[in-house]
Amino acid sequence: ILNVEQSPQSLHVQEGDSTNFTCSFPSSNFYALHWYRWETAKSPEALFVMTLNGDEKKKGRISATLNTKEGYSYLYIKGSQPEDSATYLCAFRQGAQKLVFGQGTRLTINP
Amino acid sequence: EAGVAQSPRYKIIEKRQSVAFWCNPISGHATLYWYQQILGQGPKLLIQFQNNGVVDDSQLPKDRFSAERLKGVDSTLKIQPAKLEDSAVYLCASTVSRDTQYFGPGTRLTVL
Numbered sequence: 001i002l003n004v005e006q007s008p009q010s011l012h013v014q015e016g017d018s019t020n021f022t023c024s025f026p027s028s029n030f031y032a033l034h035w036y037r038w039e040t041a042k043s044p045e046a047l048f049v050m051t052l053n054g055d056e057k058k059k060g061r062i063s064a065t066l067n068t069k070e071g072y073s074y075l076y077i078k079g080s081q082p083e084d085s086a087t088y089l090c091a092f093r094q095g096a097q098k099l100v101f102g103q104g105t106r107l108t109i110n111p
Numbered sequence: 112e113a114g115v116a117q118s119p120r121y122k123i124i125e126k127r128q129s130v131a132f133w134c135n136p137i138s139g140h141a142t143l144y145w146y147q148q149i150l151g152q153g154p155k156l157l158i159q160f161q162n163n164g165v166v167d168d169s170q171l172p173k174d175r176f177s178a179e180r181l182k183g184v185d186s187t188l189k190i191q192p193a194k195l196e197d198s199a200v201y202l203c204a205s206t207v208s209r210d211t212q213y214f215g216p217g218t219r220l221t222v223l
Contacts, residue, residue: 004153006153034211042216043115043216043217044214049210049211099156099212100153101146101153101154103153
């Protein structure tokens with residue numbers, strides 16, 4: 001059974017501060033790592049699909065890095081805003097298998 | 112482009128009752144997924160369809176859950192009879208490939 005772990009489980013950050021959190025996954029037979037943002041009462045929204053070791057992707061104030069050899073990805077948010085409050089999910093695909101999701105990091109931005 | 116549609120958005124039922132959820136994927140997306148997300152856990156795949164055929168239903172509790180996608184477009188997921196532990200958000204997603212999955216807003220089910 002694949003184990004995808006996210007930490008921390010929840011995080012409270014002051015508006016304007018930067019933050020980051022981690023997704024850990026098995027390092028063998030890597031295919032892809034996905035990041036999603038899920039705001040309350042909305043659909044989970046795809047942020048990044050990462051496939052190559054050393055990948056760095058950026059979307060506005062949000063960026064992500066990938067280390068497939070050691071099995072982790074970091075998500076960074078620079079200058080947090082209230083609209084960044086959401087649950088951030090990572091999902092790992094190993095080879096031709098299905099996506100396996102972590103339990104998510106619930107981020108709350110305090111104004 | 113319209114997104115993935117799901118209904119109802121919320122449902123409250125008593126244990127042992129039946130419930131059905133509906134999903135309409137993005138037009139042209141051949142692959143459709145149903146996930147169950149229990150509070151505090153990540154979404155867990157229940158069933159994957161490719162057109163109207165089942166690709167993976169290894170984690171679907173088949174004694175009480177069923178799903179169909181008769182014409183290869185929209186899909187229904189049914190629970191009969193429901194148990195307390197079925198309380199969760201049921202997410203539908205669709206994709207054209209094994210890349211990004213596009214999710215609907217989910218149905219939040221509460222079983223009393």
